[in-house]
Amino acid sequence: VVSKAVKNPATRIAEPEDGPVHHCGVAGAWSPVSANLPRSLFFMLFSLQHRGQESAGLAWTDPASGAIEHEKGLGMVRETLGSFLERDVPARAAIGHVRYSTAGGSGLRNAQPRVVECNKGRIALAHNGNISNSDALRAELAADGAIFQSSSDTELILHLMTRSRKSDPSEVVREAFSRLEGSYSVVMLWNDELWAIRDPDGFRPLYLATDGGLRLAASETCALLFDGPRPYREIAPGEAWSIGPSGERSFALGGRERSGARCAFELIYFARPDSEVFGRSVHEARTALGAALAEDDGVPGDVVVPVPDSGNIAAMGYARRSGIPFDFGLCRNHYAGRSFIMPDPAKRELAVRMKLMPVRSVVSGKRVVLVDDSLVRGTTSKIIVRLLREAGAREVHLRLSSPEIHEPCYYGIDIPTREELISNRMSPAEIAAEVGADSVRFLPLARLDECLGGKGGHCKACFDGRYPATRGEGN
Ligand code: SF4
Numbered sequence: 001v002v003s004k005a006v007k008n009p010a011t012r013i014a015e016p017e018d019g020p021v022h023h024c025g026v027a028g029a030w031s032p033v034s035a036n037l038p039r040s041l042f043f044m045l046f047s048l049q050h051r052g053q054e055s056a057g058l059a060w061t062d063p064a065s066g067a068i069e070h071e072k073g074l075g076m077v078r079e080t081l082g083s084f085l086e087r088d089v090p091a092r093a094a095i096g097h098v099r100y101s102t103a104g105g106s107g108l109r110n111a112q113p114r115v116v117e118c119n120k121g122r123i124a125l126a127h128n129g130n131i132s133n134s135d136a137l138r139a140e141l142a143a144d145g146a147i148f149q150s151s152s153d154t155e156l157i158l159h160l161m162t163r164s165r166k167s168d169p170s171e172v173v174r175e176a177f178s179r180l181e182g183s184y185s186v187v188m189l190w191n192d193e194l195w196a197i198r199d200p201d202g203f204r205p206l207y208l209a210t211d212g213g214l215r216l217a218a219s220e221t222c223a224l225l226f227d228g229p230r231p232y233r234e235i236a237p238g239e240a241w242s243i244g245p246s247g248e249r250s251f252a253l254g255g256r257e258r259s260g261a262r263c264a265f266e267l268i269y270f271a272r273p274d275s276e277v278f279g280r281s282v283h284e285a286r287t288a289l290g291a292a293l294a295e296d297d298g299v300p301g302d303v304v305v306p307v308p309d310s311g312n313i314a315a316m317g318y319a320r321r322s323g324i325p326f327d328f329g330l331c332r333n334h335y336a337g338r339s340f341i342m343p344d345p346a347k348r349e350l351a352v353r354m355k356l357m358p359v360r361s362v363v364s365g366k367r368v369v370l371v372d373d374s375l376v377r378g379t380t381s382k383i384i385v386r387l388l389r390e391a392g393a394r395e396v397h398l399r400l401s402s403p404e405i406h407e408p409c410y411y412g413i414d415i416p417t418r419e420e421l422i423s424n425r426m427s428p429a430e431i432a433a434e435v436g437a438d439s440v441r442f443l444p445l446a447r448l449d450e451c452l453g454g455k456g457g458h459c460k461a462c463f464d465g466r467y468p469a470t471r472g473e474g475n
Contacts, residue, residue, distance in 0.1 A: 023051075023052060023099065023100045023128065023129075023130070023412050023413070023414070024051060024052050024097060024098060024099050024100065024112075024126075024127065024128035024129075024219075024412070025045070025048030025049075025050075025051030025052055025097070025098045025128060025218075025219040025220070025223070026048075026095070026096070026097055026126045026127065026128045026185060026186070026187045026206075026217075026218065026219050027041055027044040027045055027048060027095065027096045027097075027187065027216070027217065027218040027219070027223050028041075028093075028094065028095040028096070028126075028187035028188075028189075028194050028195075028196060028215075028216070028217040028218070029041055029044070029093070029094050029095075029194070029214070029215065029216050029217075030092065030093045030193075030194035030214070030215045030243050030244075031091075031092050031093075031213065031214050031215075032092070032213035032214075033092070033213075034063045034090040034091065034092055035090065035091070035092075035214075036087075036088055036089055036090065036091075037060060037089075037091040037092070037093070037094040038058050038060050038084045038087075038089040038091060038094050039084050039085065039087070039088075039089070040094075040216075040226075040227075041058050041060075041084075041094050041095070041096040042058070042077065042081050042082075042084040042085060042096075043226040043227065044096065044216065044218055044223040044224075044226055045058075045077045045081065045096045045097070045098050045223070046077045046078065046226075047218075047220075047222045047223040047226050047272075048098050048218065048219055048220060048222075048223050049076060049077050049098060050270070050272055051098055051100075051128070051219060051220075051270065052097075052098035052099040052100040053076055053098070053100065054074060054075075054099055054100050054107070055072060055073065055074045055075070055080065055098070055099045055107065055108065055110075055111040055112075056072065056073065056075070056076070056077045056080045056081055056096070056097065056098045056099070056111075057070060057071065057072025057073070057080070057081075057096060057097050057099075057111050057112055057113050057126070058070060058071055058072070058081055058084070058094060058095070058096045058113070059094065059095050059096070059113040059115050059124035059126075059189055060089065060091035060093065060094035060095075060189070061091055061092060061093045061094070061122075061189055061191070061192050062090075062091065063090055063091060063092050066122070066191065066192065067122065068115050068122045068123075068124045068189055070113060070115045070124060072097075072108070072111040072112065072113070073108070073111070074107050074108055074111070077098060081096075092192060093189050093192055093193065093194045093244075094189070095113050095124055095125075095126050095187040095188065095189050095194070096113070096126065096187075097111075097112035097113050097126035097127075097128075097187075099111060099112060100414075109149070109150050109151075110150050110151060110152045112125070112126045112127065112152070112154055113125055113126040113154075113189075114126075114150070114152065114154045114155055114158060116158055118158070118161075118162045119162055120161055120162055120164075120172060120190070121190065121191045122189070122190075122191055123158060123161065123188065123189065123190050123191075124188065124189040125154050125157060125158060125186060125187075125188045125189075126154070126186065126187050126188070127152075127153055127154045127157065127184055127185070127186050128183075128184070128185045128186075128204050128219055128412065129153070129182060129183030129184040129185055129199065129203060129204050129411065129412040130153065130182050130183055130409075130410060130411050130412035131153040131156060131157075131180050131181065131182045131183075131184065132181050132182030132183075132410045132411065132469060132470045132471055133179075133180070133181040133182065133470050134153050134156055134182075137156055137160070137179060137180075138156060141156070141159050141160075141163075144163075146159050153184070157176065157177070157180070157184075157186070160175075160176035160177075160179055160180075161173070161176040163176075164176055169190060169193070169242070170240070170249065170251055173195070173197065173240050173253075174240070174251070174253055174254065177197060177240070177253050178253060178254065178255055180199070181469050181470035182199070182203070182410065182411055182412075182469055182470060183199050183201070183203030183204050183263075183411040183412045183469075184197070184198070184199045184203075184204070185197075185198050185199070185203075185204040185205065185206040185219060185235075186198075187217055190242075190244075191244075192244055192245060193242050193243065193244030193245075194215065194217070194242065194243055194244070195240065195241065195242040196208060196217040196235050196240075196241045196242075197235075197239070197240045197241070197253070198235045198236070198237055198238065198239055199237065199238070200237050200238035200253055200255050200256075200258045201237060201258050201260065201261035201459070201468055201469055202236075202237030202238075202258075202260055202261060202262050202278070202456060203261055203262065203263050203411045203412065203459060203469075204219065204263065204266070204411075204412060205219055205220060205234070205262075205266060205271070205277035205278060206218075206219060206234070206235040207219070207220065207221050207224055207232050207233070207234055207235065207276075207277075208224075208232060208233055208234075208235050208241060209221075209224040209225075209230045209231065209232040210230070210231055210232070210233075211230040211231075215243050215248075216230075216232075217235070217241075220271050220272060220275035220276075220277055221275045221276045221277075222272045222274050222275040234278070234279055234455075236252075237258060237260060237262075237456070238252050238253045238254070238255070238258065239251075239252060239253070240252075240253055258468075259456070259457045259468075260455075260456030260457035260458070261411075261457060261458065261459035261468035261469065262277075262278040262452075262454070262456060262457070262458045262459060263411065263412075263413065263458070263459050264402070264448060264452060264458045264459060264460050264463070265374075265402075265413055265462070266278065266282075267280060267282055267285040267286070267452050267454075268285075268286070268289065268373055268374065268401065268402045268452075269310055269373045269374060269402070270413075273286065273312075273313055277454075278452075278454040278455065278456070278458075279454040279455040280452065280453045280454030280455075283313055284453070285451060285452050285453060285454075286313035286314045286317065286401065287313055287314070287316060287317035287320075288317060288450075288451040288452075288453070289314050289317065289401040289402070289443060289448075289451045289452075290313065290314035290315060290316060290317025290318040290319075290320075290321070290371065290401055291317040291318065291320065291321040291451075292443060292444075292447040292450075292451050293314065293317075293318055293371070293399055293400075293401055293441070293443050294317070294318040294319075294321035294322040295321060297322065297399070297441060299369060299397045299399075299439060299441070300367055300395075301322070301324045301367045301368065301369035301395075301397060302324070302325070302366040302367045302368070303324065303325055303326070303327050303329060303362060303363065303366045303367075303368055303369070304316075304318050304319040304322070304324050304325065304326045304327070304369045304371060305327060305328070305329035305330060305362065305363065305368050305369065305370050305371070305388075306326075306328070306330070306370075306371050306372075307330060307356070307370065307371065307372040307373075307384060308328065308330055308331075308332040308356070309332060310372065310373045311371045311372045311373055311401070314371050314373060314401035315371035317401075318369065318371050318399060318401075322369075324369060327359075327362045328359060328362065329358060329359050329362035329363040329366075329368060329370075329388065329391075329393075330356050330357070330358055330359065330384070330387075330388075331356070331357050331358075331359055332355060332356055333354060333355055333356075333357070336354050336355040348379065348383070349383050349386075352380055352383040352384065352387075353383075353387070356384060356387065357387070358387045358388050358390065358391035358393075359391070360391045360392060363388050363391050363392060363393040364391060364392030364393070365392055365393075365394055366392075366393055366394060366395075367393075367394055367395040367397070368388055368393045368394075368395065368396050368397065369397050369399055370384070370385070370388065370396055370397065370398050370399065370437070371399045371400075371401065372398070372399075372400055372401070373400070373401050373402060374400055374401075374402040374405060375398075375400050375404070375405070375422060375423065375431070375440075375442070376405060376415065376416060376420075376421060376422070377416060377420055377421070377422055378422040378431060378434060378435050381398060381435045381437075382434065382435040382436060385398065385435050385436045385437050386436060389436070395438045396436070396437045396438055397437060397438050397439045397440075397441070398432070398435065398437040398439070398440045398441075399440075399441050400440070400441070400442045400443060401443055402442070402443055402448075402463070403442050403443050403444065403445040403448060403460075403463040404423035404428075404442050404445075404463065405421050405423055405462050405463060406418070406421060406423055406424055406462070406463065406464075406465060407421075407461055407462050407463075407464075407465045408462065409461065409462050410461075410467065410469075410470075410471045411459065411461075411469070413462075415462055422434070423442075428440040428441060428442065445460070445463055445464060448460060448463070
């Protein structure tokens with residue numbers, strides 16, 4: 001049974017989350033000798049917790065039996081996989097996943113990694129992204145007798161692999177993955193091999209570290225460096241890499257010519273600032289976004305205040321370029337987590353107050369330049385502006401380090417419908433009136449690529465509507 005609610009565009013989550021939301025992070029490890037890889041995976045997933053907080057899972061190949069074991073559960077990494085800190089679980093290969101749950105998805109049923117025994121052997125697979133032609137593929141496979149146990153794209157990939165008539169693993173992967181459109185950064189255990197595969201457009205990041213015989217793969221470099229520095233490289237868009245007892249290999253999936261479609265929001269908001277994604281330091285990219293936002297702005301301000309934590313670095317870049325002092329005028333309660341997401345708009349303000357409180361000594365009597373990463377519905381910004389005014393701010397000028405969002409995402413990020421996006425209903429001046437700010441300004445779209453830098457092109461479809469790959473049904 002396919003839940004339409006969780007398919008194209010990218011899966012929706014609980015309504016009150018007022019911002020783009022990421023879905024998943026993946027990690028994998030391979031060692032030439034048995035080691036406690038599940039414990040290493042615990043730390044790697046802990047480093048990727050920001051990419052998904054609703055479920056976490058691990059799978060590893062038992063070196064004695066060759067079986068793939070797995071554990072997964074709903075909740076944060078510490079809650080679901082904390083027992084691995086105390087256990088000694090030998091393995092030569094392991095993968096893991098953190099996931100953001102969905103409105104239509106049924107929690108544990110869609111948790112990853114997904115583990116199967118099939119005509120191709122034992123496989124465990126974890127996926128970050130959104131297969132945008134999944135409805136068509138699912139219908140085709142169902143017509144051919146396939147039975148689905150979840151609504152996740154991960155199961156779809158496994159079905160495609162089992163249907164391949166090839167025997168060489170590289171050919172099986174090439175054939176199965178050539179059917180996929182959209183975004184995927186995949187880690188996979190296939191018997192005693194570790195695989196890492198990235199879609200040809202390169203929507204989601206995927207990195208590989210080499211440390212003697214040890215190999216680590218992960219969505220972001222922060223997970224590769226969890227216990228110290230080691231050399232790493234990006235898995236290239238369209239690259240399939242694997243390692244196992246018979247050696248290491250890498251090949252191109254092939255297919256149509258691509259110009260690169262790395263998700264701009266990975267650098268703007270999702271990735272951890274100490275990570276490198278798409279060959280670019282996240283911290284540097286956000287600093288550049290803030291600096292570009294300050295250029296030609298000329299707004300009279302006394303203090304630059306970030307919306308923590310996502311606005312911190314862009315605000316610093318803005319302050320440096322504008323010469324206006326930076327200060328923390330909003331205090332974030334780091335213990336609030338997602339526990340105060342409330343569907344009732346009347347209670348929403350209290351939820352925001354539980355997370356963010358103004359620092360009166362910083363903002364009172366000041367002209368505040370308030371810097372955030374993006375504006376989606378505008379509901380949270382309206383509350384924050386009110387909090388700052390309550391604390392005595394004389395003026396509040398809202399600045400966004402991304403361009404105006406006009407379109408939904410089909411490649412793994414949850415963005416509300418066009419109708420809900422405030423930039424589709426109002427001009428910046430009208431938004432200012434709506435949220436109670438003195439002015440609102442967005443990063444000009446023309447400045448985005450130069451700020452994001454790195455190698456290859458970026459997907460900017462949610463800003464300009466130019467989708468680099470299939471969008472899903474009817475496209
Ligand atoms: S549409 Fe936007 S959020 Fe989706 S992949 Fe492209 S840049 Fe990222």
